Amino acid sequence: MGIPMKAAFAVATLLVATTGGTALADTTAGVDRKVVQQGLDEVVQAGVLGVQLRVTHGWEHFTARSGTAELGSNRPVPLNGRFRAGSITKTFVSTVVLQLVGEGEVDLDAPVVRYLPGLIDQRITVRHLLQHTSGLYDHNNALPFDPAGFEQIRYRHWEPEELVAISTSRPLEFQPGTKWEYSNTNYVVAGLLIEKITGRPLERVVEHRVLKPLRLNDTVLPRDDDRIHGPHAHGYWAIDGKPVDITRFNPSVFWAEGNIVSTTKDLDTFFAALAGGRLPGPAQQRELTRATAVSPGYGLGLSIQVLPCGTTAWGHDGGVPGFASLVLTTPDTKKRAVLSATTSARVGDPSPGLQKILGEIFC
Template sequence: MGIRKLAAVGIAAALVATTATAASAAPDQRVDPAVLQAGLDRMARDGAQGVQLRVVDGDRTLLLRSGTARAGSPRPVPLNGRFRVGSVTKTFVATVVLQLVAEGRVSLDAPVSNHLPGLVDDRITVRMLLQHTSGLYDYTRALPLDGETFLKERFTRHDPRDLVAMSTSRPLDFTPGERHEYSNTNYIVAGLLIKQVTGKSWERSVNDRILRPLGLHATATGGLVPQGPHARGYLQINGKLVDVTALNSSMAWAAGSMISTTADLDRFYAALLDGDLLPPAQLAEMKKTVDGYGLGIYEFPMPCGITAWGHGGGIPGYITLSINADDTRLEMSMTTGALDEDGVDGLDDTLIAAFCP
């Protein structure tokens, strides 16, 4: 869910731009844990309260961390900690929709109104939702997501149709299909589409179709707080660090409410990109990009010739990043602390160290 500047779309754009200037490396070089650790330490010094990182480097798995799990405490970030994944949720939701396409129950290029009459403009197709080319106004721009107002409203329960109404009460940002522009509203509609087609909520569908088959036992489709070990999430409000770990995730719903771990996200993306969750035709559709965005997934071209896939996510208190290539997979969670929203020192070097050492 794109709540902060360092949310999903912002992270993806920044990473592609920054890594493109790095020096190439020989493909047989392996990841250096010390370089990764140095990058994490710089993130913590730059204002992240804590960072946990999982890098799969061929047949080797590296687990690293920096910072602390709670402000004012020396307790380290748990290596198996749970966290809010924000817009990484969108890849799960897109996967379910594409499974329905494979089953012949949904057509990518048919109007959404075939299933949800009157909800959105009749020109908007299912593909446009998943690829953010619908032109729908992003409802999060109308939510109180910063400062004291957010603290007062963060436990409010939001009905998904009300979130869509926040969008459709305003004009489209552009003609459907004209261009790519990230909007969380698209995935609220996608969640409603799943319910309409299957008779089950998107949460139940994700659980039945992805979480249970893959054994992702530490992943949940929402919750007031992450259960089990976790680092606390913070926002800086009026110069003070405020704990915002607890919130009503209905504000993000199918656009960004999920909770997971680096191990579960690694298993999910590995299964997805290996073709275990989608037939070849639908996986190929997922990877057809507009401005670097496919159907619920970003393309990350790396300077050493690697093409990686994944998603980023931001929700108050947490920033998540998952980038996955053939021989290297990186899953990261950062608690925001007193982070400067204009950048995260050390992030670029960490990514280059992982994918182009």
Template structure:
């Protein structure tokens, strides 16, 4: 799971959004209810922004824009390197760290049920797992203020980190146990005293997944399925575990490894686990974000905790990011990156405007220019 490029997505209020584009001339779908206001986002501006993304690092892209009851679905690029097949409008993709919002939602549901305390030490639920488990709280896991080393910085997790296609091939289908990855990180010194600073750590969410399993007796995958996916009828969403394929239809992601173009779509995503394993669609992520911010998944108190930032963590709540835009609007959501795919899901607090976008990477990813313009056009136009 790659994190360096992806962490720029929401930094500085989507200052370097890694997103996707729309091929010129491709039709978009849009349905407006009677009496609903017409979309304020200019189609030509969206088109230009998305086209720029497909020429600066994206192989293909799909985006779903919601304004009131009106939805617009756009796509760009191709589903395959060197091919002509268009990106599926309802294609599946790996959401990467947007998984964290699903997992945090489940943890906060357990808080609402009185089965977990946010400010209780992790050692209460997982004794012996972390050397500093008596000083790291559940809240710190979800807000990236635990100080836990990021395990993804301790082993190769992205295709670009391998020197040859053969080396990548040896690793891409390997099963990983969350406890082994946590142990790898826990053997490192803390990055800082728990609660005193902020640093993005996928390790914290692997621990959160283990906590869910300990408290519920279910795997975190089963808990997400039962508590989020099934109630919202998210038919295109799953946590695949050892399944290496994506359900059709889908676009393919690529990387250049040792000078060769490699299709990196197939992989065992247990290396991401509760930090980034989920597969979904733009329609499902749009429905999930709408339901979450609308208070249909969490009681008001727990939703408020999810959105509560601190001086130490001024933009990151609990599995949810606040992205203040230049026009004064604050969008809420999360971004994600994993081999072959980069995604983002953003919404206004009242859920009236929403954007869900996924790009599949070209062999030679660039700067992904155009994302800022797209977000500004939707939320500020």
């Protein structure tokens, strides 16, 4: 999701400037856990309340954390904690659309209005939605995501059509297919497409096609439930200089663009399966990871980057009020990282700590 809480973590998606290679003490499959822990501690020192991380190298993995789960408490961030993963939802939605493409239910290059007549500009294709090349105005830019403004709408229910209508009340930002620009509206429309084709709620379709087959038992797409069930850390932001717990809110405002609640383990399992070719068919897998001249760093619901040290990484980041997250995997799935952070009322730059962490894991 494109709101301020995400910004600091979007930087880390992919500005890893370190070249890696430190002491061999306390290593897991070549990753120095002390360096990783130092990076996590630096992230917290920069103003993040708490952070949890799952690292996989080859057949080995480990978890690490820093900070606390709540303001005024010494309770550590739960290593199996649930969190709002924001725009990582988009990768799940894109996966389902590509499955429908493989089954002949959807044509990737057909206009969206073939399936959803009159909803958006007739030149916009399904591919344009998943690739963020549609030109649709991002409806989030018209909503109050500043702390004081969001307080007024945090428990309101939103219908997806309302969110799309905010976008389509504005002209297109550019001609479809001519430019890349991140727009959350693309994935609200993609969610409506899934519901129209399957005749079922998006949440149930994702559950049936992805969550149950992969046994992602701690992952849900809540439509209106404002709670995070199970162990979790809390997120905060400042209103009039005072910290306010923003953990609970109605997630319908983020729906198919960013309402998922998950864990580092479940997201690691999902991205390993996705990168490993276990979800879309082979032809759709190639489309998933195909960058173009118009969209050089983004496939279909998947970020595709070459880190400064030369390592290619696939993944996505996410941010909603109180939470920021990041998933990265090498295409061969041998190196993977899933990170979730909860915000405090302090504002700082966690990028140096994140660069240290990701550089040690991937570079």
